Structure formats: structure tokens, C-alpha cells
Amino acid sequence: MDKHELIPLFPLRSVLFPGGRLPLQIFEQRYLDLVSQCLRSDSGFGICLLKKGEETVRAGTSQQVHRTGTYARIVDWDKLPNGLLGITVEGTRKFRVQECWPRADKVLMATVEWADTDFVGQPAIEPSDDQAHLVDLLKDLMAHPLVENLGLEIDMRDQRQVAWRLAELLPVPADDKQRLLELDDTDERLRELENLLATVLRYTSS
Structure with missing residues (x-):
């Protein structure tokens, strides 16, 4: 990838990390068109x-x-029982938004700079x-049926992947997940996860 690139954005109330998967229901025409374009061109979009x-x-x-997001590609799609289009996307690489604006169809476009850290491979x-x-905690979380259904492939011998998946799966607010995404150092991310985990445990035991 070039250092800077122009990509469409998909704003959500969720945070995606590299290697993670996220199921989405698509019903707005602008995003139906975007998904169709991505499937035709084998391209993706940024999730922020x-x-x-x-x-x-x-x-x-x-x-x-938020100015830090993750580029995602569509790995599966199908028509859902409710008639909507369902897709599953997988994160590949973190980026930082340099400029952002809505185009005529209201899809946000952004010039992004690819992060030197936090990418698959x-x-x-x-x-x-x-x-x-x-x-061990991540292994327990991965056993949940909803997580199993995502079909994630995780190398438990890689602390970077462990940090990404824990950041996604721990029951903490999206703003905390965003703060974890914005960190560039894996050790720092794991330390912050330890602090968040301690907070979760205190809350559930009180």
C-alpha cells in the first residue's frame, strides 16, 4: 500500500482491530452501492x-x-432472513485520517496514512x-458461541494478536476500545488491558 491513500469510510458504534471480524447489516442505499463496488473491485473500506x-x-x-480506524475487506455476504444484506468484514491494517469529507451520496471519504504498526502479517x-x-482469558472468550461463529483465526503465540482480540472482546465501552486502538505499542496496549480487566472484575464482584 502507498503511505497515503483515499478510501471510503463506514462510521460505526463499534471498533474493529486488525484480524478481527465484524458482521454488518446493510440497508442504506449508499452502503449497498459501496459494498457492490467493493465486491466488484476486490477493495475495502475504513471502519471508524x-x-x-x-x-x-x-x-x-x-x-x-475518530481519526484512527481499521481498513476492512468483505470476507462473506448473504441475504439475511429479514431481507437485508448481511456482510462480514475482516480488519487488515490500522490507519489515521488526515482529511475527511462527505461525497455527493453522503459516503464519507478520507485521505488516510497507514500505520507502521498494527497490521496483519x-x-x-x-x-x-x-x-x-x-x-488463557482469550481462550475462554473464544469459546463463546457468538465468537466461535465469526471464524476467527488467532495465533495465541503472538502477543499482538492476543492484544487485538482481547481489546475487541472485553466488555468495556467503545471509547476504551478506541483508546486501545490508538496505541502503537503492543506492550502498552496489554498493560492498559490489564487495567481495564481489573476494573471489569471490580465492577462484576461488587
Whole structure:
């Protein structure tokens, strides 16, 4: 990929990390057209957490997104029982938005800079002994039927992948997940995950 690139954005109330999968229901015409274009050209789009506005744009409203997101490609699609188009996307690489604007069909476009860290395909980094409990926690989370259905492939011997998946799967607010995505250092992300996990455990035990 070039250092900078122009891509369409898909603003959501969710945070996606590289290697993660996210099921989406598509019903707005602008996104039906975007998905069709991506399937034809074997391209993708950026997923960014909404900072302001709603996922569905209405007259007189606008969307504002966080400036760090993840590029995603469509890995599966089907017509859902409710008649809507369902797709599953997989994150590939983190990016940072340089400029962002809506085009005529209201799809947000952005010039992005690809991150030097946090992308699929990097050499594995072995988790340390004191991170073994995080690996065990991730294995437990992966056993949940909803997570199993995503068909994730995870190398538990790579602390980068462990951090990505824990950041997605822990029951913490989206703003906390966004803060984790914005970190460039895996060790720092794992330390922050430890702090969030301690908060979750205190809340559930009180």
C-alpha cells in the first residue's frame, strides 16, 4: 500500500482491530452501492468509531469520526432472513485520517496514512510468562458461541494478536476500545488491558 491513500469510510458504534471480524447489516442505499463496488473491485473500506452523529444519516445531520480506524475487506455476504444484506468484514491494517469529507451520496471519504504498526502479517511476538493469564482469558472468550461463529483465526503465540482480540472482546465501552486502538505499542496496549480487566472484575464482584 502507498503511505497515503483515499478510501471510503463506514462510521460505526463499534471498533474493529486488525484480524478481527465484524458482521454488518446493510440497508442504506449508499452502503449497498459501496459494498457492490467493493465486491466488484476486490477493495475495502475504513471502519471508524463515530464521535458525533448516528450510523444512519438523516436530513440536517452529519457524522464526525475518530481519526484512527481499521481498513476492512468483505470476507462473506448473504441475504439475511429479514431481507437485508448481511456482510462480514475482516480488519487488515490500522490507519489515521488526515482529511475527511462527505461525497455527493453522503459516503464519507478520507485521505488516510497507514500505520507502521498494527497490521496483519507481521512476525509473531511471543507472549511473556506474566502474560499467560491473558492468553488463557482469550481462550475462554473464544469459546463463546457468538465468537466461535465469526471464524476467527488467532495465533495465541503472538502477543499482538492476543492484544487485538482481547481489546475487541472485553466488555468495556467503545471509547476504551478506541483508546486501545490508538496505541502503537503492543506492550502498552496489554498493560492498559490489564487495567481495564481489573476494573471489569471490580465492577462484576461488587
